[in-house]
Amino acid sequence: MxxxxxxxxxxxxxxxxxxxMSPVKQAFLETFDTEFAFTYWFSLMLQYSLVDTVSGSYHTFPQIGEAVLKMTTEFFNRPLSEEVQKQLLHTMAHLxxxxxxxxxxxxxxxxxxxxxxxxxxxxxxxxxxxxxxxxxxxxxxxxxxxxxxxxxxxxxxxxxxxxxxxxxxxxxxxxxxxxxxxxxxxxxxxxxxxxxxxxxxxxxxxxxxxxxxxxxxxxxxxxxxx
Amino acid sequence: MxxxxxxxxxxxxxxxxxxxMSPVKQAFLETFDTEFAFTYWFSLMLQYSLVDTVSGSYHTFPQIGEAVLKMTTEFFNRPLSEEVQKQLLHTMAHLxxxxxxxxxxxxxxxxxxxxxxxxxxxxxxxxxxxxxxxxxxxxxxxxxxxxxxxxxxxxxxxxxxxxxxxxxxxxxxxxxxxxxxxxxxxxxxxxxxxxxxxxxxxxxxxxxxxxxxxxxxxxxxxxxxx
Structure with a gap:
């Protein structure tokens, strides 16, 4: 210590x-039918912010959030409409x-x-x-x-x-x-x-x-x- | 392209x-009662390998795997015996x-x-x-x-x-x-x-x-x- x-x-x-972050956890639960979808998405967001950093690339945190939301929909095999995607990212921006x-x-x-x-x-x-x-x-x-x-x-x-x-x-x-x-x-x-x-x-x-x-x-x- | x-x-x-990696996915499923535990653990392992890298620290991949297994047991509120932890890491080493x-x-x-x-x-x-x-x-x-x-x-x-x-x-x-x-x-x-x-x-x-x-x-x- x-x-x-x-x-x-x-x-x-x-x-x-x-x-x-409870409201965005709740929004993911309603959208994906599992509480893990939020955990998966946020974990990917942190991981890929570092993938960008170590590989000498840069995108903003919301740009990465939107990109890994696409990866999350593929992982959970749950295609989302653009409207639902916007709602999820809007919830994240209003915690x-x-x-x-x-x-x-x-x-x-x-x-x-x-x-x-x-x-x-x-x-x-x-x-x-x-x-x-x-x-x-x-x-x-x-x-x-x-x-x-x-x-x-x-x-x-x-x-x-x-x-x-x-x-x-x-x-x-x-x-x-x-x-x-x-x-x-x-x-x-x-x-x-x-x-x-x-x-x-x-x-x-x-x-x-x-x-x-x-x-x-x-x-x-x-x-x-x- | x-x-x-x-x-x-x-x-x-x-x-x-x-x-x-199916055998280690299966071992996590049996240990944590959810297939998401493997995904959580492996995602943390990748994330923390990059946390080390960007912050100028270094541990081997198995050392990080063991450390984030501890974080995984905390997340799932499922304390594991040392024996079970060793079994999970052994499975990972024999894919x-x-x-x-x-x-x-x-x-x-x-x-x-x-x-x-x-x-x-x-x-x-x-x-x-x-x-x-x-x-x-x-x-x-x-x-x-x-x-x-x-x-x-x-x-x-x-x-x-x-x-x-x-x-x-x-x-x-x-x-x-x-x-x-x-x-x-x-x-x-x-x-x-x-x-x-x-x-x-x-x-x-x-x-x-x-x-x-x-x-x-x-x-x-x-x-x-x-």
Missing amino acids: PVFSRPRALVFDVNETLLD PPHPDVEDGLQQLRQAGFRLAALTNSPGDSLSQHMQQTGLGHYFEGLWTVDDVQVFKPSPKTYQLALSRLGLGPQETMMVAAHGWDIAGAARVGMQTAFIARNGQSVYPLATPATLTGDTVGAIARQLIAH | PVFSRPRALVFDVNETLLD PPHPDVEDGLQQLRQAGFRLAALTNSPGDSLSQHMQQTGLGHYFEGLWTVDDVQVFKPSPKTYQLALSRLGLGPQETMMVAAHGWDIAGAARVGMQTAFIARNGQSVYPLATPATLTGDTVGAIARQLIAH
């Missing part, structure tokens, strides 16, 4: 970490925050932490999302990997956030609900907090998370107690 | 392309070839093509596997990404094969049952053949495969007809 020291800034992942998020962010701001967001989604969808959810004003920066054209967990993505914060990695903490994001942030020397959302787990071969909790509030309490 | 020109050498992916493979390789050798294999698995398991299946003698080289410590589809892995063959990319053809392998090989300029095994599909955002067929024999017939 890495040694904890009070970070000056927290960098939040967005999808699943702040935003509740609500998890119920614990706003209170947790408020506590962290009141305790004097600088807050920012760093996501694999492009900037325009991030801004729209943060405006819809009313969370935008908690963050001094809403940053996207689209600006460096590689996906998390590439070191370049975390270095983008560190450079915009003007802080060293050990003064910051990446907060995420995905093992791969925790793994990548630790590789550049950031502290990390894993939010153990339903169905998520850490990568056993990576540096363990500095902090772990079930909600943003649980992480906030640990940070404030120090 | 890229223009076809008769390649001098064919480089084969191994897992799923040559080896039939039989698909029934079409030997005849297809024989046709290709008789037609004068040079043949090699390039896999994400480490060299010792590859050699053992090729010895068990009796396929080893068809290949002039059995090559592993372990020698460059990054995973396919990193360009370094295909360049390893090209350098050992002493050929340029356009004189070779990567043969694989995975969209990501086709995508990566095309990025370094190799010709590609997609074997459309059950449940597999190409990545719609990548360069389309030069050739497509259901079996090694179907690819061989197209190559020999030219």
